[in-house]
Amino acid sequence: MGGPATGTAAGSPGAGGGAAGGSGRTGVCGLAQTYGQWPPGSEQEQICRGVYGG
Secondary structure, eight states: OHHHHHHHHHHHHHHHHHHHHHTTOOHHHHHHHHHHTOOTTOHHHHHHHHHHOO
């Protein structure tokens, strides 16, 4: 049961990811930068990319 609900929930932000896609940002750090409104090159971005790559 949790799978389809999670798949649907993940599908909705995936469709909303078009907004993130507008800046070419995908993946964990790209989405966090977009939705968290991190400034480019910020400490948050550097830490995220260091931990998760990309």
